[in-house]
Amino acid sequence: MNTLFINDSHLSLDKFATLCAQTLRKDDFPLARSADKNVLIYHREDLLAAAATDRQSLLCELHQALSAGPGVFVVQDLYSDVSVIDRSNSVFEDILVSEAANGGGGDHFAKAGSNGRIWNALQKVAERDADVFIEYYSNPLLALICEAWVGPGYEMTAQVNQVRPGGKAQQPHRDYHLGFQLNEVVARFPLPLQILSQYLTLQGAVAHSDMPPESGPTQLLPWSQQYAEGYLAWRDPRFIEFFQQHAIQLPLKKGDGLFFNPALFHAAGNNTTQDHVRTANLLQVSSAFGKTMERVNHVKVMEAIYPCLLNKALSGEQLQALVAASGEGYSFPTNLDTDPPLNGLVPKTQQQLLLEALQQRCSAEEFIRQLANHENKRKA
Numbered sequence: 001m002n003t004l005f006i007n008d009s010h011l012s013l014d015k016f017a018t019l020c021a022q023t024l025r026k027d028d029f030p031l032a033r034s035a036d037k038n039v040l041i042y043h044r045e046d047l048l049a050a051a052a053t054d055r056q057s058l059l060c061e062l063h064q065a066l067s068a069g070p071g072v073f074v075v076q077d078l079y080s081d082v083s084v085i086d087r088s089n090s091v092f093e094d095i096l097v098s099e100a101a102n103g104g105g106g107d108h109f110a111k112a113g114s115n116g117r118i119w120n121a122l123q124k125v126a127e128r129d130a131d132v133f134i135e136y137y138s139n140p141l142l143a144l145i146c147e148a149w150v151g152p153g154y155e156m157t158a159q160v161n162q163v164r165p166g167g168k169a170q171q172p173h174r175d176y177h178l179g180f181q182l183n184e185v186v187a188r189f190p191l192p193l194q195i196l197s198q199y200l201t202l203q204g205a206v207a208h209s210d211m212p213p214e215s216g217p218t219q220l221l222p223w224s225q226q227y228a229e230g231y232l233a234w235r236d237p238r239f240i241e242f243f244q245q246h247a248i249q250l251p252l253k254k255g256d257g258l259f260f261n262p263a264l265f266h267a268a269g270n271n272t273t274q275d276h277v278r279t280a281n282l283l284q285v286s287s288a289f290g291k292t293m294e295r296v297n298h299v300k301v302m303e304a305i306y307p308c309l310l311n312k313a314l315s316g317e318q319l320q321a322l323v324a325a326s327g328e329g330y331s332f333p334t335n336l337d338t339d340p341p342l343n344g345l346v347p348k349t350q351q352q353l354l355l356e357a358l359q360q361r362c363s364a365e366e367f368i369r370q371l372a373n374h375e376n377k378r379k380a
């Protein structure tokens with residue numbers, strides 16, 4: 001049987017159910033504090049302590065958790081100081097109000113009206129409040145988690161999702177890349193490419209409000225990312241029914257992070273509260289080798305934050321995390337005639353340019369000039 005180009009006839013609910021029936025062994029993941037409903041629960045302090053002593057083991061364990069493991073983990077206290085979350089929320093409110101006044105955007109997987117959505121929240125926050133952006137994205141633990149799944153040179157994007165009281169659950173689905181494509185498009189990708197695509201993105205959600213069970217935290221189906229044929233399966237009624245019977249939910253506290261393999265079957269839950277707005281900042285982190293879902297204007301992000309950054313005293317790790325979230329970290333694609341590699345094999349990245357400008361204490365005007373020059377060289 002052809003197993004490279006697959007269609008609906010290759011789907012097996014039995015195989016899917018067998019994969020999803022695995023039981024998590026906490027001992028396989030020594031850095032986790034606990035396991036709850038087959039989800040690993042980590043704590044900020046343990047992960048930072050592990051990073052200081054054995055960074056490679058930490059990266060390895062987190063990667064394994066998302067591939068050979070259940071495909072999802074929680075990091076408690078990803079933001080231990082929630083004041084930055086509160087300040088972000090005020091910026092989100094301003095953006096939501098101004099976008100609603102201009103007609104608002106659409107949402108996928110959910111009925112319009114019950115959700116609030118901010119697309120490209122990364123750039124919008126940088127342009128509205130550089131201080132908040134710098135504090136939020138200079139989180140070294142966030143950078144470690146990203147690197148564990150997609151390696152260095154990743155590109156961060158962020159979308160805010162607000163589910164208001166009465167907001168209905170999403171349909172179960174997989175995420176970007178192939179989770180956004182129709183089945184007939186998915187089927188044209190050879191199965192190894194379908195499997196590969198999960199390694200190109202990390203899905204994260206930072207809780208910007210407490211998320212008690214009744215507010216509808218994300219429904220998750222641990223191990224479901226391991227089902228190779230899953231990109232063709234999530235719209236199938238048999239798989240939807242299985243999801244509805246077996247999906248689990250975990251409450252989160254404001255400042256906690258949830259990270260999962262984009263191939264994991266998941267869906268936002270029902271918000272059955274009268275008055276609790278559930279807000280998450282969804283982080284979609286792209287491998288340097290992938291195409292992001294959103295086009296972020298990193299030049300604008302860096303221009304917006306640079307003057308503020310000149311006056312900040314960040315640790316080396318905080319600065320690395322921030323720079324990784326602000327500029328492009330990969331040299332390609334570029335124009336090799338006009339942007340040749342100078343030392344080594346690869347031309348300078350936006351991130352290197354930003355770091356050098358900070359080290360040399362360049363003025364904002366000078367940095368903006370260098371950025372424009374860098375952009376021009378890279379054009380075809």
Ligand SMILES: [Fe+2]
Nearest residue numbers: 173174175266
């Ligand atoms: Fe999703």
